[in-house]
Amino acid sequence: MLTPLWTICRRELASYFATPVALVFIVVFLALSAALTFFVGNFFVRGQADLQSFFMWHPWLYLFLIPAMTMRLWAEEHKTGTIEMLLTLPMPLPAIVLGKFLAAWLFTGLALALTFPIWIAVNVLGRPDNGVIIASYFGSFLMAGAFLSIGACLSAVTKNQVIAFVLTACLCFLFTVSGSPVILAFFSGWAPEGLLSLVAGLSFLEHFQAIMRGVVDVRDGFYFLSVITLFLFMNTVIVEWRKA
Amino acid sequence: MTNAIEISGLTKRFGPILAVDHVSFSVTQGEVLGFLGPNGAGKSTSMKMITGFLRPDAGRSQICGHDMDSDPLAAKRKIGYLPEGAPAYGDMTPASYLKFIADARGLTGAKRAQGLEDAIARSHLEHVLYQPIETLSKGFKRRVGLAQAILHNPPVLVLDEPTDGLDPNQKHEVRQMIRDMAAEKCIIISTHILEEVNAICSRALIIAKGKIVADGTPHDLETRSPYHNAVTVVTAPQALEDMVALLKALPDVATLDIEDQPDSHGCVKVTAFPQEDRMIINQISAALQGCELPVREMTVERGRLEDVFRQVTLSDAHNAA
Known part of the structure; x- marks a missing residue:
């Protein structure tokens, strides 16, 4: 199980770097996160030694960058026919699904790690709470994983990458804002209290903001890991189902 | 001794269309089975089920005694498969692609090195090893596909249209390659080029509308032609x-x-x-x-295979209609 997983993961990672995908993703992610932090987030004006104005943009950056990264994951294999190669190799399907996901997650982790200059900057300028920053990085990484698992799953549905992108962006958006007043207003009034709190509890934003504030709760981490597990499981089922 | 490939009652339905209809046959080591049929007859669908890419609606395929349904990994290990059109990751080079396949097939150490060396030599890929696959010509792409199929020296080879779109020299080379391996392996190739059947196959199986309509040596089939001995x-x-x-x-x-x-x-x-x-x-x-x-x-x-082909595939269509 582990050897095939690592084989797939290595190939996927190599393919990010063999194409301009890696370069474009990293450059855009770094440039946008810096621009948003300094110009829109008013990093300097706030005059506070923390990275709130940096991390608060992550859900929105992921919202359109991650679907762009995951849209090819399975759709391209179906389009080019390589799926036929991949699924006739003697490897268990869960290992292939996990390997592809892990490669995307590690890659996103790399992009996230490359934002380290801003962490150095804030430490030079003041005395931030580095515990909160580490927790936020960790939370951002977990949230990216949740976005990625949704993208991977939906990419398996179609061989059209545009459709995969749009579907992923929509579902990720719903997950991100499900705790917002607009969405909750839609449910309140007719839906039972239980459903209302369930929908509110699905929000990526709520869980991430909790971690960002430095309130490290196991439940927030557990939430993101559950989302990842659920969508990767569905990913496996969809790939298996499309064989029939 | 068990047959290398044992297919029984393989059936596949796509919506209202019965693509493959209770196909059964077996192939032993040393046989080169030519899988013939008009386009859309169910050749590729059958091959996809034999290799475990598609799940059949009914029937089973056994590869060297391993059932594709109950023990897919063991069965898949015994097969080398060239899918139709020889798909490969375009951004990889033949070298990195073949290494990936070797790893995916769990080859290690000397076996891996030997497998890679043999596959590359047999498919004459030495000069393009470090060019991205998407920049290669159709002939080379096909050879990359063949190289990955024979990499682990499998007892069973399933090749879907291995010479489609190649020039006459390349066709000759691929056929020579298949002939060289014929004795020690069990090979199924699909084709709609009938001369190819005469050139390399020890047995031909004609399929039309998802059913087997003829099965025999190319010579047997030729005798069914009205032109035989004319x-x-x-x-x-x-x-x-x-x-x-x-x-x-x-x-x-x-x-x-x-x-x-x-x-x-x-x-x-x-x-x-x-x-x-x-x-x-x-x-x-x-x-x-x-x-x-x-x-x-x-x-x-001698009798023309084309005539037999037309006779059995068209008469079947008439019967159905």
């Missing part, structure tokens, strides 16, 4: 009438086919079909010796 005589136009009269008089000649339009050499052609199971060449040559009729050419037809 004799064609090429003669001058002015002698045509006498020739027809002479051939008609022979007891074992059943019917004649006359082409009275002179060809580019100014010659006309008469084909004599024998009564069932008769050889008529001796009678005809004896009769011709005794007369003064001009004969430019005389040939015994």
